[in-house]
Amino acid sequence: GRIIHLADYRQTDFVLERVDLTFELDPTETKVEARLIFHRREGADPSAPLVLDGDELVMTSLLFDQMEMDKARYDATPESLTIRDLPASEPFEITVTTMINPEANTQLMGLYRANGVYCTQCEAEGFRRITYFPDRPDVLAVYTVNIIADKASCPLLLSNGNFLGGAGYGEGKHFAAWFDPHPKPSYLFALVAGDLGVVEDTFTTMSGREVALKIYVEHGKEPRAAYAMDALKRSMKWDEEVFGREYDLDIFMIVAVSDFNMGAMENKGLNVFNDKYVLADPEIATDQDYANIEAIIAHEYFHNWTGNRVTCRDWFQLCLKEGLTVYRDHEFSADQRSRAVKRIAEVRHLKSEQFPEDAGPLAHPVRPTKYREINNFYTTTVYEKGSEVTRMIATILGKDGFKKGMDLYFERHDGDAATIEDFVKCFEDANGVDLSQFSLWYNQAGTPLVSVSSAYDQGKGEFTLSLEQMIPPTPGQSVKEPMHIPLRFGLLLTDGSEANPTAVSGADVTGDVLHLTERRQTVTFSGIASRPVVSLNRGFSAPVNLHFEQAAADLAHIARHDGDLFARWQALNDLALPTLVDAARKARAGEPVETSDVLADTLIAIAADESLEPAFRAQALALPSESDIARELGSNNDPDAIRTGREAVLAFVANRDPAVFAALFAGHRTEGAFTPDASGAGHRALRNAALAYLAVSDGTPARAAEAFASADNMTDLSAALTVLAHRFPDAPETAKALEAFRARFADNALVIDKWFSIQSTIPGDGALERVKALMESPLFNKANPNRVRALVGTFAFSNPTGFNRADGAGYRFLADQILEIDPKNPQLAARILTSMRSWRALEEVRSDHARNALRAIAAGEKLSSDVSDIVERMLK
Numbered sequence: 001g002r003i004i005h006l007a008d009y010r011q012t013d014f015v016l017e018r019v020d021l022t023f024e025l026d027p028t029e030t031k032v033e034a035r036l037i038f039h040r041r042e043g044a045d046p047s048a049p050l051v052l053d054g055d056e057l058v059m060t061s062l063l064f065d066q067m068e069m070d071k072a073r074y075d076a077t078p079e080s081l082t083i084r085d086l087p088a089s090e091p092f093e094i095t096v097t098t099m100i101n102p103e104a105n106t107q108l109m110g111l112y113r114a115n116g117v118y119c120t121q122c123e124a125e126g127f128r129r130i131t132y133f134p135d136r137p138d139v140l141a142v143y144t145v146n147i148i149a150d151k152a153s154c155p156l157l158l159s160n161g162n163f164l165g166g167a168g169y170g171e172g173k174h175f176a177a178w179f180d181p182h183p184k185p186s187y188l189f190a191l192v193a194g195d196l197g198v199v200e201d202t203f204t205t206m207s208g209r210e211v212a213l214k215i216y217v218e219h220g221k222e223p224r225a226a227y228a229m230d231a232l233k234r235s236m237k238w239d240e241e242v243f244g245r246e247y248d249l250d251i252f253m254i255v256a257v258s259d260f261n262m263g264a265m266e267n268k269g270l271n272v273f274n275d276k277y278v279l280a281d282p283e284i285a286t287d288q289d290y291a292n293i294e295a296i297i298a299h300e301y302f303h304n305w306t307g308n309r310v311t312c313r314d315w316f317q318l319c320l321k322e323g324l325t326v327y328r329d330h331e332f333s334a335d336q337r338s339r340a341v342k343r344i345a346e347v348r349h350l351k352s353e354q355f356p357e358d359a360g361p362l363a364h365p366v367r368p369t370k371y372r373e374i375n376n377f378y379t380t381t382v383y384e385k386g387s388e389v390t391r392m393i394a395t396i397l398g399k400d401g402f403k404k405g406m407d408l409y410f411e412r413h414d415g416d417a418a419t420i421e422d423f424v425k426c427f428e429d430a431n432g433v434d435l436s437q438f439s440l441w442y443n444q445a446g447t448p449l450v451s452v453s454s455a456y457d458q459g460k461g462e463f464t465l466s467l468e469q470m471i472p473p474t475p476g477q478s479v480k481e482p483m484h485i486p487l488r489f490g491l492l493l494t495d496g497s498e499a500n501p502t503a504v505s506g507a508d509v510t511g512d513v514l515h516l517t518e519r520r521q522t523v524t525f526s527g528i529a530s531r532p533v534v535s536l537n538r539g540f541s542a543p544v545n546l547h548f549e550q551a552a553a554d555l556a557h558i559a560r561h562d563g564d565l566f567a568r569w570q571a572l573n574d575l576a577l578p579t580l581v582d583a584a585r586k587a588r589a590g591e592p593v594e595t596s597d598v599l600a601d602t603l604i605a606i607a608a609d610e611s612l613e614p615a616f617r618a619q620a621l622a623l624p625s626e627s628d629i630a631r632e633l634g635s636n637n638d639p640d641a642i643r644t645g646r647e648a649v650l651a652f653v654a655n656r657d658p659a660v661f662a663a664l665f666a667g668h669r670t671e672g673a674f675t676p677d678a679s680g681a682g683h684r685a686l687r688n689a690a691l692a693y694l695a696v697s698d699g700t701p702a703r704a705a706e707a708f709a710s711a712d713n714m715t716d717l718s719a720a721l722t723v724l725a726h727r728f729p730d731a732p733e734t735a736k737a738l739e740a741f742r743a744r745f746a747d748n749a750l751v752i753d754k755w756f757s758i759q760s761t762i763p764g765d766g767a768l769e770r771v772k773a774l775m776e777s778p779l780f781n782k783a784n785p786n787r788v789r790a791l792v793g794t795f796a797f798s799n800p801t802g803f804n805r806a807d808g809a810g811y812r813f814l815a816d817q818i819l820e821i822d823p824k825n826p827q828l829a830a831r832i833l834t835s836m837r838s839w840r841a842l843e844e845v846r847s848d849h850a851r852n853a854l855r856a857i858a859a860g861e862k863l864s865s866d867v868s869d870i871v872e873r874m875l876k
């Protein structure tokens with residue numbers, strides 16, 4: 001495919017005034033009639049042709065102002081429709097009819113049919129698989145949609161906006177008409193038809209309008225949509241209270257489908273969801289599932305303003321809607337749950353997913369300047385780093401300043417297709433500030449490294465911090481400018497209180513935020529009576545790597561005494577990481593691993609501290625992961641040595657004081673009816689964290705088997721099964737539990753996905769054979785994206801030792817899978833392939849095998865542009 005550049009953006013020559021679509025649905029021969037009214041844009045070239053996008057389209061008729069179009073005036077190929085000799089200024093009407101085959105659409109882009117349900121996915125460029133269209137986000141129009149379908153198999157006919165009416169249509173068919181008064185780009189179009197159950201509710205908006213809420217699920221699963229409905233109502237309320245945003249249609253619908261390439265999609269008034277993010281009850285869903293549902297329901301709902309009312313001018317601006325909307329869903333979840341615990345989870349995720357992306361061959365700016373395949377830019381950089389950039393704006397401007405900027409953004413750009421510059425300008429104008437240096441965060445890829453050293457002068461009562469920033473080179477960007485890095489901080493004294501400097505020089509410090517803006521800065525704090533311990537980058541105010549050699553005792557001090565709970569977790573993490581890195585190095589060299597008393601004792605003290613919330617203590621107990629250690633090591637990685645070292649440290653902690661873990665395990669069992677709230681989830685998380693340590697000190701599966709047998713909810717059940725499978729893969733107790741789990745949930749696809757994931761992440765050399773055997777299971781279904789992700793995706797992304805086997809068999813297996821999946825579902829294939837994004841950081845034997853596997857993929861015949869784009873960037 002050809003490379004698209006941001007710099008080449010230009011407006012369309014024609015303005016689309018309105019769209020009327022009529023669908024005659026049929027599993028293999030669906031007829032789509034699109035009536036499009038255009039006029040030439042003022043000032044546009046009067047001879048320019050109209051060029052519409054298509055993708056695998058078959059056109060059966062073309063009318064110009066209701067009359068058959070002269071063949072000499074157009075060219076139609078499956079990829080485009082070009083029409084010439086069009087009026088200079090007056091409006092004209094094009095009616096184009098296409099025939100499409102929803103059953104054969106295994107890409108799950110455009111209109112497809114899975115499990116008897118017709119459904120669409122149009123973002124980013126799926127609408128062009130339905131009809132010829134100016135399929136780009138800056139073309140906004142009002143849509144009317146007529147749907148005609150078989151009444152028995154499709155009693156339900158849905159599209160965006162408000163329902164206009166429906167009736168019988170003869171021959172067992174019926175029709176429904178929908179009208180969406182809000183101009184929208186084609187990527188927000190949706191159609192759903194089928195036979196589904198519904199859960200209904202209402203929401204009264206802040207101005208007193210009643211909105212009908214409907215969640216459609218498979219018949220019989222209605223009770224499992226209750227939590228999603230509750231989350232939706234809380235989201236609607238929160239967006240009114242916090243962002244002043246009210247819903248704007250009479251109806252809001254969510255449809256849950258089981259075959260979906262992603263999490264969910266924010267189509268106007270008609271969100272389509274992967275059912276994994278809708279369906280829950282205590283028997284089938286873990287606390288994590290509930291938290292995900294809450295976050296994704298909120299995210300898609302929040303898009304109604306950040307994405308739909310204000311959309312993106314072009315796909316380079318994707319973070320305008322995604323980064324901002326992730327920020328909004330993060331804030332929502334923080335308000336619904338424990339803010340500090342939520343932040344810890346976000347930072348863990350950012351570091352384990354985004355930091356590696358930013359450090360490898362797929363690194364790109366939050367706002368890229370070029371792409372070959374836009375589907376490959378729905379990345380953790382655009383989403384999660386994009387959210388962090390928005391968070392930094394809020395940190396720099398403060399709560400009120402941020403709110404003023406957001407209000408101006410909605411006021412100025414409602415109905416627009418906007419850019420990042422438009423967005424940033426609103427914050428500048430509303431606050432009278434200059435954010436030009438800050439804007440580098442959108443344009444420079446790579447995680448900044450901030451190196452810090454400190455000195456204390458007792459005589460002068462002065463404390464100095466020397467800071468230096470370095471932004472590593474990334475593909476296409478070798479030289480970087482210094483950025484504006486806002487670092488929240490505190491100066492902790494020995495008694496746990498905070499020092500209040502009488503003066504600060506060398507940097508702009510506002511409140512508790514230090515603004516690092518130069519390449520090198522030395523900051524002096526005066527009036528400090530005794531040596532303070534710096535708690536830096538509190539709340540992870542900037543998404544950077546810090547190199548700050550703080551003494552273990554200082555980190556332990558922060559971990560035990562900081563007033564900021566997040567900072568306590570971060571200090572614990574900083575305390576653990578060097579020990580784990582050293583352990584990995586020793587294991588690699590075949591030397592005995594050194595453990596750390598300070599680390600173990602600090603961890604255990606926090607775990608046992610009943611004054612702290614259990615969810616926080618559970619997070620504290622989770623040592624940095626194998627991939628965290630790999631990232632810290634940076635290069636020449638041996639995943640086996642990393643695991644061996646980490647296991648030794650973990651065993652040391654487990655055996656330090658097993659009585660503490662036993663007490664936590666016994667004391668935090670949730671009794672009575674299950675509720676998915678954050679507090680119950682915290683108790684379960686702490687109990688299950690303790691169980692994982694106890695399995696190590698016990699050395700036998702008995703306790704986990706007992707926990708499995710007595711679990712009365714999916715969180716405890718799957719946690720016990722994970723401990724059994726990962727710690728005692730060959731024990732008869734494990735085989736028995738896995739079989740009991742399979743038998744009990746065989747007819748529940750979402751739970752069987754867990755059964756596959758738990759087994760695909762069992763560490764060690766046997767993993768690949770296990771995964772291959774599971775692929776032969778009658779429960780495996782390679783046509784279902786959730787199932788493929790659960791088994792193949794989870795193996796490649798989350799089983800470092802199993803996947804990165806020294807003989808390269810894991811990579812060869814993945815290459816075969818990618819080549820098999822790609823012709824059917826390129827997006828799924830490309831996404832799973834990104835699991836190899838850190839291959840260059842592996843030691844030589846493994847990286848050679850990985851390169852060969854990537855080359856085998858690159859040599860594949862008829863690769864999709866999705867996979868070839870990823871594999872070529874990875875090999876570059």
Ligand code: B3K
Pocket residue numbers: 123124262264265266299300303322375378
């Ligand atoms: N906007 C969609 C993602 C679409 C992905 C297209 N490949 C879901 C979301 O971010 O809310």
Ligand code: ZN
Pocket residue numbers: 299303321322325
């Ligand atoms: Zn989104």
